Amino acid sequence: MAPERLSAKKLLRESSLEIDAALDDDEPLQSAVDEAVWMDVIQKMDEVYSQLIDDEVELEKKNAELEQSQQFVFSVISAMSDVLVVCDAQGRIEQTNAALNDLVGRNEGVLRGTPFVDLLADADSVERVRLVLAQTRAQRSGQVLELQLLDASGAHVPVDANCTPRIDHNGRHVGTVLVGRPTAELKRAYQELRSAHEALKRAQQQLIHSEKMASLGRLVAGVAHELNNPISFVLGNVHALDRYMQRLSSYLAAVHAHEPPAQLEALRKKLRIDHMLADLPSLIEGTMEGAQRTTDIVNGLKRFSAMDPDARASVDLAEVAERAIHWIRKGVTTAFELHWDERVPCHVTGSGGQLQQVMMNLLQNALDAVAPTQRVPVLHVSITRREGHAVFTLRDNGPGIADVHLTRIFDPFFTTKPVGKGTGLGLSISYGIVEQHGGTLSAQNAEQRGAVFTVELPLAQEVPSAS
Structure with missing residues (x-):
């Protein structure tokens, strides 16, 4: 652009001299300047003037763009929460940002020209920085240093700084840019995040346990009836054993009193000692069987109601579904039909108690959905394998789920049941449990009638057998 401006000025000067010379001469010279020359001169002057105006407009546009770029860069640097220091090749500070100025308690004007090592708090930090500044062939990606800075109060502030070399257009090392973040703030934020995460895990476990207790409450009536049979049987056998003990005590007293054999034989027949001895094995066996049955029921309730540990183990989803169906049958007062459409052993890694809780929630919701229709509930259950996943499917004959x-x-506290009949947490907690196990829980309406709930869980890795 500069040569064009010089040629335009030269042309204007030459044209002006020609006009002055033509005006100073007499009429013969004036006649030599014809109309074509004047038109050419005027045209050239217009072109040069237009070019000058265009150049000035373009220059003002470039200046405005440069000023905007400078303001943008300055605003970005000022808004950085990380500390920024720009040093020359000798390690003297050329530029800083507001974060560093606030940290050290000095403005950029005071810091400019001072050695960066003056801001460091210990000898190790000084040595690390000097080694980096001395590298004329530093890596373009920079190096990460752990430094100790002195804040405005003189305290040590740990900083993780990334030191990147500054290279000019000739490829020469002209300085270093250091960008760092105080790690104390990061550690504090991490600790707060970890505490919040632990609190959330505890709250989630308590919520799951509370929902489990609500499910357990629905089973009390059925379990009480289940316990009544073996307990009654044991109680009847104990009464019989008590009578047998009294007879044996009477007979043994007569034996120890050295009664005549004839009297002992008569007493033996009267007390039916032989019959009693023959009946004792079956009586004891029945008592032990009833007690064992009671123990199994109580242990099952304890396993279901206990807080589940974080440890995961390989469990068969089909067996979990069987236990869930068993407890649901004992917990409801109305009979229902259940059909196993397909049942394949599928081992998954997880908590058997939590997965049982999921299936019991789904089964109970299905029965509750069919209840208002006054029909006999019919449930179709299947467990299959599909693309590395165990798939549990439950379909009912209820009215289905409204599109809205x-x-x-699966939202927390959302329920369509009347007030006092549901908490709205069962499906939400079930969804969270399945998600924690790496699976998915979905719901849709069946083509014929009713709702379909599907649980997909990753299959457990099978351990190869030793040859």
């Missing part, structure tokens, strides 16, 4: 509710049924 399909996207909300």
Whole structure:
């Protein structure tokens, strides 16, 4: 652009001299300047003037863009929460940002020109920085250093700094850029995040346990009836054993009193000692069987109600479903039909108690959905394998799920049951449990009638047998 401006000025000067010379001469010279020359001169002057105006407009545009770029860069540097220091090749500070100025308690004007090592708090940090500044062939990606800076109060502030070399257009090392973040703030934020995460895990476990207790409450009536049979049997056998003990005590007293053999034989027949001795084995066996049955029921309740540990183990989803169906049958007062459409042993890694809780929630919700229709509940259950996953499917013969509710049924506290009949947490907690096990829980309406719930869980890795 500069040569064009010089030629334009030269042309204007030459044209002006020609006009002055033509005006100073007499009429013969004036006649030599014809109309074509004047038109050419005027045209050249217009072109040069237009070019000058265009150059000035372009220059103002470039200046405005440069000023905007400078303001943008300055605003970005000022807004950085990380500390920024720009040093020359000798390690003297050329530029800083507001974060560093606030940290050390000095403004950029005071810091400019001072050695960066003056801001360091210990000898190790000084040595690390000097080694980096001395590298004329530093890596373009920079190096990460752990430094100790002195804040405005003189305290040590740990900083993780990334030191990147500054290279000019000729490829020469002209300085270093250091960008760092105080790690104390990061550690504090990490500790707060970890505490919040632990609190959330505890709250989630308590919520799961509370929902489990609510499910357990629905089983009390059925379990009480289940316990009544073996306990009654044991109680009847104990009464019989008590009578037998009294007879044996009477007979043994007569034996120890050295009664005549004839009297002992008569007493033996009267007390039916032989019959009693023959009956004792079956009586004791029945008592032990009833007690064992009671123990199994109580242990099952204890396993279901206990807080589940974080440890995961390989469990068969089919067996978990069997236990869930068993307890649901004992917990409901109305009979229902259940059909196993397909049942394949599928081992998954997880908590058997939590997965049982999921299936019991799904089964109970299915029965509750069919109840208002006054029909006999019919449930279809299947467990299959599909693309590395165990798939549990439950279909009922209820009215199905309304379209407006399909996207909300897994939301916490959402329920379509009357007040006092549901908490709205069962499906939400079940969804969270399945998600924690790396699976998915979904719901949709069946083509014929009713709702379909599907649980997909990754299959457990099978351990190869030793040859």
